[in-house]
Amino acid sequence: MNKRKLLILIPALLGLIAVIVAIIFFVSRLSASTMRLLRFDGQVTLTNASGKELEPVADRRLTNGNVLNTESESQAWVLLDEDRVVTLMEESTASFIQRGKHLTLNLESGRIFFDIDRALEDNESLDIQTSTMIIGVRGTSGYVDSDENGNSVIYLTTGRVDVTGLDDNGEEFGSDNIKPAQKLTVDKDDESITIEDVTEYDLPAELVLTITSDDDLLDKVTDATDWSEEILKLLEDLYKQGYDIDEILEMGLASDEDEEGDDLVADYTFDINELTGTWYRDGEQFVSFYGDGTGLLMHRPYNPVLPEDADTLFPFNMSYEVSQDYLIFRDPVNFPEGVSCWYFMIGDELVLYDSFHDTLLIKDNAFTPPEDWRNSPDVHIAKIALG
Numbered sequence: 001m002n003k004r005k006l007l008i009l010i011p012a013l014l015g016l017i018a019v020i021v022a023i024i025f026f027v028s029r030l031s032a033s034t035m036r037l038l039r040f041d042g043q044v045t046l047t048n049a050s051g052k053e054l055e056p057v058a059d060r061r062l063t064n065g066n067v068l069n070t071e072s073e074s075q076a077w078v079l080l081d082e083d084r085v086v087t088l089m090e091e092s093t094a095s096f097i098q099r100g101k102h103l104t105l106n107l108e109s110g111r112i113f114f115d116i117d118r119a120l121e122d123n124e125s126l127d128i129q130t131s132t133m134i135i136g137v138r139g140t141s142g143y144v145d146s147d148e149n150g151n152s153v154i155y156l157t158t159g160r161v162d163v164t165g166l167d168d169n170g171e172e173f174g175s176d177n178i179k180p181a182q183k184l185t186v187d188k189d190d191e192s193i194t195i196e197d198v199t200e201y202d203l204p205a206e207l208v209l210t211i212t213s214d215d216d217l218l219d220k221v222t223d224a225t226d227w228s229e230e231i232l233k234l235l236e237d238l239y240k241q242g243y244d245i246d247e248i249l250e251m252g253l254a255s256d257e258d259e260e261g262d263d264l265v266a267d268y269t270f271d272i273n274e275l276t277g278t279w280y281r282d283g284e285q286f287v288s289f290y291g292d293g294t295g296l297l298m299h300r301p302y303n304p305v306l307p308e309d310a311d312t313l314f315p316f317n318m319s320y321e322v323s324q325d326y327l328i329f330r331d332p333v334n335f336p337e338g339v340s341c342w343y344f345m346i347g348d349e350l351v352l353y354d355s356f357h358d359t360l361l362i363k364d365n366a367f368t369p370p371e372d373w374r375n376s377p378d379v380h381i382a383k384i385a386l387g
Contacts, residue, residue: 034061035061035062035063035066035078035079035080035096035098035103036059036060036061036062036078036079037056037057037058037059037060037062037068037076037077037078037079038058038059038077038078038079038085039058039059039076039077040056040058040070040074040075040076040077041074041075041076042070042071042072042073042074042075042090043070043071043072043074044056044068044069044070044071044074044076045068045069045071046060046062046066046067046068046069047066047067047069048063048065048066048067049064049065049066049067050065054066056068056076062078062096063098064096064097064098064099065095065096065097066095066096067093067094067095067096067108068088068093068094068095068096069092069093070088070089070090070091070092070093070110071090071091072090072091073090074090074091075087075088075089075090076088078094078096080103080116080126084115084116084117084126085114085115085117086105086112086113086114086115087112087113087114087115087210088110088112089110089111089112089113089206090110091109091110092107092109092110092111092112093107093108093109093110094106094107094108094110094112095108101124101125102124102125103125103126103127104126104127104128104129105126105127105128105129106129106130107128107129107130107144111143111144111145111146111204111206112128112143112144113141113142113143113144113207113210114128114137114140114141114142114143114144115141115217116137116138116139116140116141116159117139117141126138128144129166130144130146130152131152131166131188132151132152132165132166132186132187132188133152133154133163133164133165133166133186134163134164134166134172135154135161135162135163136161136162136163136164137161138159138160138161139159140156140157140158140159140160140161141156141157141158141159141217141220141221142154142155142156142157142158142159142161143155143157143203143204143206143207143210145204145207147185149187151185151186151187151188152185152186153183153184153185153186154178154183154184155182155183155198155203155204155207156178156179156180156181156182156183156184157180157181157207157211157221157224157225158180158220158221158224158225159180159224160177160178160179160180161177161178162175162176162177163175163176163177163178163184163186163193165186165188165191165192165193166186166188167188167191168188173191174191174192174193175193176193176195178195180221180224180225181197181198181199181224181225181226181227182195182196182197182198183195183196183197183198183202199227200227200228200231200232200235201231201235201245201248201249203235205235205239205244205245208232208235208236208239209236209239209240211232212232212233212236218232229325230324230325230326230381230383233325233326234325234326234342235248237326237340237342237355238355241355241356268345268380268381268382268383269382269383269384269385270343270345270350270382270383270384270385271384271385272322272384272385273291274350274363275289275291275322275327276289276290276291277289277363277364278363278364279352279361279362279363280361280362280363280364280365281354281357281359281360281361281362282359283365284298284313285298285313286298286299286361287318287329287361289320289327289329293319293320293321294317294318294319294320295317295318295319295320295329296315296316296317296318297315297316297317297318297329297331297334297335298313298314298315298316299313299314299316299334300312300313300314316331316333316334317331318330318331318335319331322384323384324383324384325342325343325381325383325384326340326341326342326343327340327341327352328340328341329341335356339354339355339356339357340354340355340356341353341354341355341361342355342381343381343382343383343384344360344379344380344381344382345378345379345380345381345382346369346370346373346376346378346379347378349362349366349367349369350363350382351363351369360373
């Protein structure tokens with residue numbers, strides 16, 4: 001190769017190397033600071049800063065000034081980075097402002113759940129802003145909502161955040177920070193910030209369902225808050241059946257403490273073999289658990305040919321799964337999605353609460369529970385003894 005060709009090739013090669021380095025640098029910056037519409041369920045709308053409607057598609061890049069809106073029974077997940085996700089709940093609207101690695105999410109209406117699994121770097125920032133507060137997020141998770149008076153609130157589930165209050169003019173009037181299992185409310189009318197401890201029963205149903213929808217998130221939240229996993233799962237089951245918190249509390253099922261607040265669960269444990277046998281519902285044979293994950297369901301399925309008061313019970317083979325706090329049985333004909341049965345003790349008697357039918361199952365029909373059993377002081381949550 002002569003010198004002339006070499007002199008031509010060297011600048012070209014150096015130029016190519018420069019282009020490759022620039023691309024690598026750009027991609028690295030893009031992955032660290034680019035927002036994306038990860039996915040969505042239901043109906044969502046996406047507009048740009050000037051109000052022009054854009055097509056919402058999974059993995060679409062979001063740019064500065066984009067506004068995302070979810071309709072009824074819809075949600076959207078926004079990926080801020082590979083392990084930083086914000087969930088926009090139904091009937092909610094949020095806009096996004098980005099300046100380099102400094103991101104502000106304006107929650108214009110509705111609710112969000114944020115899960116920032118990896119702490120932000122020193123040169124990064126993420127603020128969640130509502131009409132009455134600014135939340136400085138580092139590495140944490142929580143839920144932003146508004147109360148019945150229109151005040152912004154945050155329930156913190158992991159980590160810590162700093163919160164600044166805003167008045168009607170958008171001016172800051174105070175700040176505070178909260179830790180997991182706390183709720184912070186900003187009242188712009190009297191320019192106050194209130195912090196209170198919260199239990200599982202104080203959480204909005206939507207937040208409970210979000211926490212319990214992911215096992216890793218559930219473990220992370222219960223570790224950080226000391227909330228009870230079994231109570232959260234019980235609440236999940238009841239919320240999915242349409243109960244609200246007032247009905248649940250009135251039922252007397254959502255508690256594992258006595259009147260003095262002492263934990264009673266550890267004193268009401270039983271051996272897993274006590275589940276084996278035949279269980280009755282309202283005096284009729286209902287389910288039999290064989291001890292090996294299989295059993296028999298005696299059920300009167302709807303049949304337009306038979307009269308409504310037909311006494312015939314039909315047998316169906318079924319399977320069941322046991323956890324420490326509840327079991328689920330299912331058969332492909334009547335209950336393909338499964339029926340959850342929670343363990344309770346009434347005095348010394350183990351009973352199963354069939355939450356689908358809102359009734360008790362009694363083993364061998366051995367005793368009659370009190371008519372107002374939910375309010376009985378002898379009723380306690382039970383669990384299978386480990387070890």
